[in-house]
Each structure stands twice: as structure tokens, then as C-alpha cells.
Amino acid sequence: MNCEVKNNLVGCRVVLETTTDVVIEGTVRSVGSVLILDKPLAIRPKVDLPSQYRIFAKDIVSVQILVHGDIKVPDEPVKASFSSPIKNRIKPLIQPKNVPEHLKNLNNDVQTDVLVNKVPQSNNGECAINLSVKEYFIIEKIDDVFYKVVKNLLEEKVIGISMEGVTIGRFGVVCWLGIATEDSAHLFDMCSLGPPGMEEGLADILHHPDIVKVVHDCRYVSDALLHLYKVKIENVFDTQVAASVVEFQTTGSFNKFVITLIQCLADKFNFSKETMFQSRIRVGHEQEDAEKWTQRPLPQHLVEGAVFNVCHLKNLRLVLIEQLLSTVTMGTHLFLKEVSSLSADEVPEKMATSHLIPLSFKNLTQSSIPNQKSGTETFSNHVRTVCVDPYLSFSRNIRHVNH
Numbered sequence: 001m002n003c004e005v006k007n008n009l010v011g012c013r014v015v016l017e018t019t020t021d022v023v024i025e026g027t028v029r030s031v032g033s034v035l036i037l038d039k040p041l042a043i044r045p046k047v048d049l050p051s052q053y054r055i056f057a058k059d060i061v062s063v064q065i066l067v068h069g070d071i072k073v074p075d076e077p078v079k080a081s082f083s084s085p086i087k088n089r090i091k092p093l094i095q096p097k098n099v100p101e102h103l104k105n106l107n108n109d110v111q112t113d114v115l116v117n118k119v120p121q122s123n124n125g126e127c128a129i130n131l132s133v134k135e136y137f138i139i140e141k142i143d144d145v146f147y148k149v150v151k152n153l154l155e156e157k158v159i160g161i162s163m164e165g166v167t168i169g170r171f172g173v174v175c176w177l178g179i180a181t182e183d184s185a186h187l188f189d190m191c192s193l194g195p196p197g198m199e200e201g202l203a204d205i206l207h208h209p210d211i212v213k214v215v216h217d218c219r220y221v222s223d224a225l226l227h228l229y230k231v232k233i234e235n236v237f238d239t240q241v242a243a244s245v246v247e248f249q250t251t252g253s254f255n256k257f258v259i260t261l262i263q264c265l266a267d268k269f270n271f272s273k274e275t276m277f278q279s280r281i282r283v284g285h286e287q288e289d290a291e292k293w294t295q296r297p298l299p300q301h302l303v304e305g306a307v308f309n310v311c312h313l314k315n316l317r318l319v320l321i322e323q324l325l326s327t328v329t330m331g332t333h334l335f336l337k338e339v340s341s342l343s344a345d346e347v348p349e350k351m352a353t354s355h356l357i358p359l360s361f362k363n364l365t366q367s368s369i370p371n372q373k374s375g376t377e378t379f380s381n382h383v384r385t386v387c388v389d390p391y392l393s394f395s396r397n398i399r400h401v402n403h
Contacts, residue, residue, distance in 0.1 A: 008069075009028045009031055009065070010028050010029070010031055011069020012027070012066075012067060012068055013025070013027050013065070013066040013067035013069075014026065014028055014065050014066060015043065015064040015066060016037075016060055016062070016063055017060070018055065018059045018060060019060075019061055022042070022044065023043040024055070025040065025041040025043055025066070026038060026039060026040035026053060027069075028069070029052070033057055033297060034054050034055065034056055034057065034297040036053070036054050036055075037052070037054075038051070038052055040052075040053040050131075050134055051134060052136070053300075054297065054300050055300070056299075056300075129275060129301075130271055130275035130276065131307055131311055132311045132312050132315060133183060133311045134184075135184040136184060136185040136186070136187065136311075137184065137187070138186075138187050138189065138298075138303070139186055139188045139193070140193070141192060141193070142197060146197075146201070149186055150201030150202065150204070150205065151201075153205050153211075154204060154205060154208065154211070156181055157210070157211065158211070158214065158314055158317070159180060159181055159205070159211060159212070159213060159314070160178070160179065160181075160185075160213075160215075160310045160311065160313030160314050161177075161206070161213045161214065161221065161233075161310065161313070162177075162180075162216070162221075162310035163176065163178070163220075163221050163224065164176040164178070164293045165190075165290075165293050165294075166290040166291055166293065167290060168220045168223075169224050169227075170226075170227035172224065173191075174224050174228060175190060176188065176190060176293060176306050180307075180311045180313060180314065182314060185307045185310055185311045187303065187306050187307065189296075191294065191296070195229055202231075203229065203231045206225060206233045207231060207232050207233060207234045208234070208235070209235055211235060212237055213233060213235060213236050213237070214237050214314055214316070214317045215233075215237070215239070215313070216238070216261045216313060216316075217240045218236050218238045218240075221233065237317050239261075239313060239316050239317055240258055240259055240261075240264070242320040242321070242324060243259040243264050244258065245324060246324060247259070249323075249326070249327075262276045262278065265312055268316060268319045268320070269312070269315075269316075269319075276308065277308040277309060279309075331361060334358060334360045334363075338350070338358050338360070
């Protein structure tokens with residue numbers, strides 16, 4: 001079946017039907033090998049869609065124009081024809097894929113999904129991947145839109161940062177730079193923007209000392225930025241490091257294996273496996289599978305995967321900070337009731353010892369350091385001998401004051 005998609009559809013409100021029996025209404029933003037819809041509305045199945053939606057022209061079965069746009073028809077319309085479905089063109093797995101019982105009720109071809117890193121879709125038609133933003137934008141060239149986005153990002157206080165590509169690091173290729181704010185995510189096509197994209201504004205964001213960059217495993221991100229683009233990323237909060245420290249506070253030891261982003265999101269937000277983007281690399285096909293990020297246009301499920309990898313980082317940081325500060329929070333609760341819970345007769349005695357830390361703080365060390373050796377002193381009697389008041393000096397050391 002062939003379907004001709006013309007440039008004169010730009011500006012029109014249309015209803016599209018795809019080869020997967022999906023029907024979507026939207027305003028055509030641009031036409032090419034990928035058709036981009038603004039303000040899309042899913043007619044079948046009924047699901048929420050982002051403010052911009054991308055559909056391969058080859059996957060369009062029919063186009064119904066609801067409202068004509070006022071765009072001049074070009075002399076030579078762009079044509080897009082259907083090709084064979086992706087599952088007929090894609091290489092098979094190394095070994096045949098046996099479909100697990102819990103996946104047999106899904107619509108998707110599981111073997112194909114494993115290869116293309118696609119999140120399975122349930123039978124009710126709902127898109128499974130969990131995104132915290134409704135808007136995401138793809139920036140492919142340096143123009144007015146690029147400069148406007150950079151200007152807006154420079155005004156942010158905290159942003160999420162991620163990279164997608166082939167072996168991220170000094171020896172690899174950075175294909176996409178993801179930057180997320182509270183409300184939206186931006187995917188910068190570094191294959192198109194290249195070093196000029198960094199020089200024209202992205203570097204200003206990455207090494208800005210007043211903007212917190214939230215990254216999950218900054219090791220190879222910083223290596224790629226420094227050695228490929230001569231950019232030093234500053235003021236970084238690494239959620240992988242924070243998650244390891246939280247685990248140390250909980251168990252009393254570090255796990256020698258790092259904690260992945262999807263494991264963090266599953267632990268902290270209770271995301272199910274089916275709602276997260278899984279980036280899979282097959283043994284023996286490492287280079288081939290990594291190069292999926294070089295595809296242009298990038299398939300829609302990989303666009304959403306890149307957005308997924310960056311959009312939750314800001315919220316993850318807040319959860320981890322709260323857990324890192326759990327001991328501080330517990331100590332504050334003890335302080336709040338240290339005096340207020342006493343009777344009037346007990347307050348004068350408590351005021352006389354207000355320079356001493358409360359005995360109840362012993363409980364904090366037991367909860368925050370589970371594997372602390374028995375017999376370890378909780379409190380020390382050291383008194384600082386340097387006074388912060390230049391007109392005063394210490395005349396004695398109360399080193400023998402005991403709890």
C-alpha cells in the first residue's frame with residue numbers, strides 16, 4: 001500500500017490512521033520522512049499524548065483533512081511510501097526468544113521490542129512509558145529557537161542532564177544531549193549541532209556555577225564533555241553517588257555494584273518494570289545496538305526513551321536529598337520536643353545544660369550507622385579552643401564534662 005504525504009498538509013488539522021491501527025488527530029507542523037503533529041489528540045486508543053508527536057510517513061495509511069491550512073503548496077511535493085514492517089527488516093536475536101507468560105497478553109512483537117528497546121504496550125492501548133513532562137522538544141539546528149531555549153535554560157536553578165550515544169566517553173560518539181526542567185525536556189541532536197552547538201550556548205549551561213546539574217553517573221558524561229568538546233561540567237549532583245551513600249547509611253556498607261537509573265526510579269518512585277525505558281545491548285551486537293541512537297529521524301520510542309532518562313532526575317534528587325538528610329530531620333524532631341515537652345519545673349534545669357547536646361542523640365547514631373561497633377563512644381568531650389569572637393578567648397577547657 002502506498003500513501004503520498006505532501007508538504008501542503010503543513011498547517012492543516014488532520015486525522016491520521018497508521019499501520020498499527022492507531023488514529024490520531026493533530027495539526028501538521030512539518031512533513032518529511034517523519035510527520036510532526038502539534039496538539040495531537042489520540043482518537044484510538046484513548047491515551048494522553050505529548051504536545052508534539054512524530055509519526056513515520058511510511059507508517060501512515062490514510063490522511064483526512066479536517067481544517068485546511070493557509071500554507072502555499074510547493075511545486076514538488078515530498079512523497080513518502082510504505083516499506084515493509086520493521087519486524088521483517090530487523091535482524092533476529094542470537095537465540096530464539098521465548099515469550100514469558102507475563103508478556104503474552106501484550107500487543108507488541110516481543111522479539112522486535114527487545115531489539116529496538118521498545119517498551120511493551122498493554123492490550124488496552126495505553127502507552128506504558130512513564131514521563132514526568134508533557135512537553136519535549138528536539139533541537140536539530142542553531143537558529144532562533146536554539147538561542148531562545150539556551151537563554152531560558154540559563155535562568156534555571158536546577159536541571160537534569162543525560163547523554164545518549166555510542167560508548168559515551170572520550171572514545172565514543174555523543175548523539176543526544178538531554179536537558180530537563182520541571183516542565184519540559186529538550187533533546188539536542190549533537191550529531192547535527194556538533195562542537196558549534198556547545199560553543200553557541202550549551203557549554204555556558206554546563207559549566208555555569210550557579211546551575212545545579214543533576215546527572216546519574218557523571219563519570220563518562222564529564223569525560224565526553226571534557227575531551228570531545230573541551231567543556232568542564234560544574235556544580236553536579238550525581239544521583240548514582242547519592243543513592244550509594246543512602247544505601248551505606250541504611251546498611252552500613254557500600255555495595256560494590258553501582259545502582260542504575262531504572263533501579264533508583266523503581267526503588268524511590270515504585271515505577272513498575274513495564275513503565276520504564278530499558279536500554280538493551282545484545283552480546284555480540286554491542287556496536288550495532290549502540291548505534292540505534294545515530295538513526296535519523298530517531299524512532300518515536302527512542303525519543304521517549306531519551307526523555308525518560310532525563311525527565312525524572314530533578315525529582316529523584318529531591319527524594320535522595322531528603323533521605324541523605326534523614327538524620328538531620330530526626331535530630332530536629334528531637335530538638336523540637338527537647339524543651340517544649342517538659343513541665344515548667346524542669347525547664348530551668350534544662351536551660352542550665354543548654355550548651356550540651358541532648359542525650360537522646362545517641363539514638364541517631366544507632367539508626368544512621370547500623371553496623372557501628374559496640375563500645376564506640378557516641379560523644380566526645382573535645383572543646384574547640386578557637387573563639388569566633390575576636391574580643392574573647394577561652395580561659396578553660398571543660399574536657400571533663402560527661403553525659
